[in-house]
Amino acid sequence: MNEEILRKLERRLGPLHARQRLAIETDHEARIFGHGFLSFHIENWYPVHSVIRNALKLAGLYWRGRRNTGGILVKYNEVVFEELPRLFEGFTILHLSDMHVDMNEVAMHRLIELVGDMRYDLCVLTGDYRGKNFGPFESTLKGVARVRAHLKEPVYGVLGDHDTIQMVPGLEAMGIRMLLNESEAIVRGDQQIYLAGIDDAHRFKADDIKRAALQIPYGEFSILLSHTPEIYRQAAHADFNLLLSGHTHGGQICLPGSIPIILDADLPRRMGAGAWQYHEMAGYTSVGAGSSVVPVRINCPPEITLHRLRSG
Numbered sequence: 001m002n003e004e005i006l007r008k009l010e011r012r013l014g015p016l017h018a019r020q021r022l023a024i025e026t027d028h029e030a031r032i033f034g035h036g037f038l039s040f041h042i043e044n045w046y047p048v049h050s051v052i053r054n055a056l057k058l059a060g061l062y063w064r065g066r067r068n069t070g071g072i073l074v075k076y077n078e079v080v081f082e083e084l085p086r087l088f089e090g091f092t093i094l095h096l097s098d099m100h101v102d103m104n105e106v107a108m109h110r111l112i113e114l115v116g117d118m119r120y121d122l123c124v125l126t127g128d129y130r131g132k133n134f135g136p137f138e139s140t141l142k143g144v145a146r147v148r149a150h151l152k153e154p155v156y157g158v159l160g161d162h163d164t165i166q167m168v169p170g171l172e173a174m175g176i177r178m179l180l181n182e183s184e185a186i187v188r189g190d191q192q193i194y195l196a197g198i199d200d201a202h203r204f205k206a207d208d209i210k211r212a213a214l215q216i217p218y219g220e221f222s223i224l225l226s227h228t229p230e231i232y233r234q235a236a237h238a239d240f241n242l243l244l245s246g247h248t249h250g251g252q253i254c255l256p257g258s259i260p261i262i263l264d265a266d267l268p269r270r271m272g273a274g275a276w277q278y279h280e281m282a283g284y285t286s287v288g289a290g291s292s293v294v295p296v297r298i299n300c301p302p303e304i305t306l307h308r309l310r311s312g
Helices: 004-015 015-033 046-058 064-066 105-115 140-150 166-173 209-213 229-237
Strands: 075-082 092-098 122-126 153-156 182-188 191-197 222-225 242-245 274-280 281-287 301-310
Touching: 004 015, 004 191, 015 046, 015 166, 046 064, 046 140, 064 281, 075 274, 075 281, 092 105, 092 229, 105 301, 122 242, 153 222, 182 209, 191 209, 209 222, 209 229, 229 242, 229 274, 229 281
Parallel strands: 075 301, 092 122, 122 153, 191 222, 222 242, 242 281
Antiparallel strands: 092 301, 182 191, 274 281
8 A cells, every 4th residue: 555645535534434444445346356255256257357258259240349339429418407506407418427438448449539629518538538447557547647738627526446545636636626525515696506426335334424515505406426326215215306327338349239238236237228217316327438347338328427417
């Protein structure tokens, strides 16, 4: 553990939070390389990666799937809210997720081309910057920095299940405000909305929605960033108006009609990709700009999303 990074994390998060989060990561890495439950997850069981690649090659799908990773779509999601403050009519959010920058070079070049001339008011990143979920992260930070150089301010982010908290000082140094169970007001004139973000809830279980919502006055319009949409119930009952997330990749390798073969998330399949509603809360699950395990996309093109807020 780099002592300088540890000191920065302790100043940023407090000694207790920083050391607890690092201890959780250490425990998960030990399970990956040992005989714990995590060692059987498809992302960590590396012989399976070769099996998937070879199966796709035998089916004649592998190289097409590789080419598909560069075909990033720009999707548009218009969401109507009665509670939206008048000055935020038409407020537009650029949403990037699951870039896995160090294993998706072609996709990242295309991503940079797409975002260069886009017009939006705010950019959010919903985690999984790294390809592997352990090990060195310097190449990840370099890849994110290349994308960040083409994004307009302000930029906010949360961590995913592939991301170490040790990346936070580097991400914030390049101008990404990381929300780690925190919230911040976005102000226009004499009105504001609130943006909150939680730490990873899927692998590290480091999320704290209550703490993230603590500084949001009751009844104010609020948006929650979470890497995984699996916390949709807690988010809705915490009175968030909109949940933006990723993680699922939409299945990444799908049957015709974008029907996922595997959806690595504990939630209804209708919430696995795109726009959805749960009680009074709107949600959106990005299928992501990158790919994981094997850099292929079958019947599930990568995406970046522009969310436009409208008052009803």
